Amino acid sequence: MANWSPYDNNGGTCVAIAGTDYCVIAADTRLSTGYSILTREHTKMCQLSDKCILASSGFQADIRALQKNLDAQHQIYQHQHSKKMSCPAMAQLLSNTLYYKRFFPYYAFNVLGGLDSEGKGCVFTYDAVGSYERVGYSSQGSGQQLLMPVLDNQLQAASPLLLPSQESATPLSEGEAVDLIMDVFASAAERDIYTGDAVEIVVVNAEGIKRQTMELRKD
Numbered sequence: 001m002a003n004w005s006p007y008d009n010n011g012g013t014c015v016a017i018a019g020t021d022y023c024v025i026a027a028d029t030r031l032s033t034g035y036s037i038l039t040r041e042h043t044k045m046c047q048l049s050d051k052c053i054l055a056s057s058g059f060q061a062d063i064r065a066l067q068k069n070l071d072a073q074h075q076i077y078q079h080q081h082s083k084k085m086s087c088p089a090m091a092q093l094l095s096n097t098l099y100y101k102r103f104f105p106y107y108a109f110n111v112l113g114g115l116d117s118e119g120k121g122c123v124f125t126y127d128a129v130g131s132y133e134r135v136g137y138s139s140q141g142s143g144q145q146l147l148m149p150v151l152d153n154q155l156q157a158a159s160p161l162l163l164p165s166q167e168s169a170t171p172l173s174e175g176e177a178v179d180l181i182m183d184v185f186a187s188a189a190e191r192d193i194y195t196g197d198a199v200e201i202v203v204v205n206a207e208g209i210k211r212q213t214m215e216l217r218k219d
Contacts, residue, residue: 007059007107008033011194012044013143014055015184016113017155017177018121018136018169022205025113026181027055027141028189028216030197040197040218047209048074052087052114053202054094057141058128059107066106069097087114091124091132099130109140114204121169121204136168143188143195150184174203182214189216 014027027044030037046054046067054070056063073093077085085093091112098106105128112124125138137155139147155170170177178201185199196216203210 007062009058009107009142010038010060011142011192012042012057013139013141013147013185013188013192013195014044014057014109014111015139015147015151015181016055016111016123016125016137017151017172017181018113018123019172019174019177020121020169021115021119022174022177022203023053023113023115023121023123024174024177024181024201024203025053025055025111026185026199026201027057028143028185028195028197028199029213030195031060032194035193037197043200045200045202046070048090048112049084049087049114050208051204052085052090052112053204053209055111055113055140056108058109062106063108066097066108066110070094073097086117087112087122088116088124088134090114091122091134094124094126095130095132097130098126098128102129105129111138111140115206119206134168136170141195143185143192146188146191147184150187151180154180174205178203178212185214185216 011032016025031042110126116122126132189196
């Protein structure tokens with residue numbers, strides 16, 4: 001077949017927002033191929049440690065392979081160091097893992113969110129071959145172009161070029177950040193056929209991890 005490809009794009013949208021003492025990570029639950037919906041109840045989240053959540057959009061088979069790889073490497077780290085990996089360390093591991101496969105990449109677009117060693121919210125955003133950056137908020141996936149302008153308008157993070165460097169965390173409260181995520185997903189589901197059904201929202205703070213789900217349009 002002339003147009004055969006080892007990749008598919010199963011769609012979906014991921015978002016993360018870092019606060020001063022929390023991080024909110026969210027993703028929709030629709031898994032598609034072309035104009036077909038494969039399932040309406042697929043999680044795009046993967047809990048890598050107590051304070052670290054990975055949300056991924058792209059090719060589901062590659063995403064699953066990547067998650068298994070990270071989980072195996074994290075278990076080796078725990079045996080060698082007798083502790084769990086911090087979120088910034090996990091961010092570097094994910095970058096290295098993606099870059100190692102740069103000549104036949106994982107077709108996965110990732111947002112990593114959690115708390116750093118000081119208890120502050122952190123978000124790391126990636127391309128498919130491991131280039132990453134710590135930011136105050138980010139989005140990946142099929143609805144990214146719809147969501148990012150709204151997040152830019154509402155959160156207005158300081159330019160990373162400013163010196164001295166500014167705090168990247170948003171001044172929003174945890175509840176306001178969750179409400180904003182609900183609003184942007186409801187908007188994206190109106191226009192993006194690959195985003196819909198429900199949005200899964202995970203809040204990471206000093207108390208632990210909280211999960212909630214909000215229904216989105218099903219068509």
